[in-house]
Amino acid sequence: MADIPPGQEDTYSGTARGFHWWTVAFVVLQVPLGIYMSYRGNVQGIFDATTNFLYSSHKTIGLIILFLVIARLIYRIAHGAPRDEPTITSLQKGASHATHWLLYLLLLAVPILGYLGVALYPSLGLFGVVDLPGLVAPNQDAAAKVFYYHFLGALALVLLVGVHVAGALFHYLIRKDGVLARMLPGAGRRDVA
Numbered sequence: 001m002a003d004i005p006p007g008q009e010d011t012y013s014g015t016a017r018g019f020h021w022w023t024v025a026f027v028v029l030q031v032p033l034g035i036y037m038s039y040r041g042n043v044q045g046i047f048d049a050t051t052n053f054l055y056s057s058h059k060t061i062g063l064i065i066l067f068l069v070i071a072r073l074i075y076r077i078a079h080g081a082p083r084d085e086p087t088i089t090s091l092q093k094g095a096s097h098a099t100h101w102l103l104y105l106l107l108l109a110v111p112i113l114g115y116l117g118v119a120l121y122p123s124l125g126l127f128g129v130v131d132l133p134g135l136v137a138p139n140q141d142a143a144a145k146v147f148y149y150h151f152l153g154a155l156a157l158v159l160l161v162g163v164h165v166a167g168a169l170f171h172y173l174i175r176k177d178g179v180l181a182r183m184l185p186g187a188g189r190r191d192v193a
Contacts, residue, residue, distance in 0.1 A: 010082050011182050019072035020183055023065065023107065030061045031158060056127045059118060063132075066111035073104060087177045099164055106157040113150035117143050 012020070037054040040046050084093050116136065118124055120143035124132040171179035 010085065010178060011185055012082055013079065015075060016072075016079070016081070017183055017185075019068065019075060023068055023072065026061055026065050026068065027107075027157070027161070030058065030065065031154070033058050033061065034154065052125075053127065055123070056125070059114070059132070060126060062111040062114045065107060066115075069104065069107040073108075082182060085171075085177055085179045085182065087175070088171075088179065096167070099160060099167070103157070103160055103164065106153055106160060110150060110153040110157055113146055113153055117146040117150055120146055 033054060037051070037058050040054065041051050084096070088096070115132070118132065119134045119136050120139050122134050122138045122143075124134050126132065168180045168183075171177050
């Protein structure tokens with residue numbers, strides 16, 4: 001872990017924190033955008049320039065998330081992660097590792113399913129300027145199934161992010177240990193005596 005300063009081995013590197021917080025920012029944009037876009041198009045039946053802009057934005061942000069998470073995983077594999085917070089139990093370590101890897105899985109699967117859905121539909125245009133490559137033959141019945149799994153994956157991702165945030169707050173507010181400070185160094189340890 002070359003870019004972690006000595007004495008901060010329990011903290012994620014600046015690069016890892018950057019990947020984390022950029023992913024958070026794009027997911028925070030993507031979820032309400034996806035909900036509003038779907039409501040406007042699928043529930044209200046409004047398909048106009050605004051709806052097209054929303055769908056194009058959703059596809060674009062999904063691709064950004066996908067490439068960001070791939071880069072993040074490559075960085076994680078190459079540089080590792082800081083050692084576990086020494087005060088947490090084996091069960092908490094297992095839950096933490098499982099949550100992190102499930103988040104990675106969903107952050108990859110949800111945009112891939114979205115891309116597969118738009119390719120199957122097909123609805124590959126972005127902002128009326130460029131088309132994404134269609135890697136599969138159009139099949140709207142298959143697209144409907146893939147979009148359903150995309151929705152379920154997004155729902156699972158939101159729930160798991162909630163668990164992740166709740167765990168971080170539990171460690172910061174209740175246990176007062178250094179778990180949150182690993183990704184947010186300014187939070188510091190709260191158990192300082």
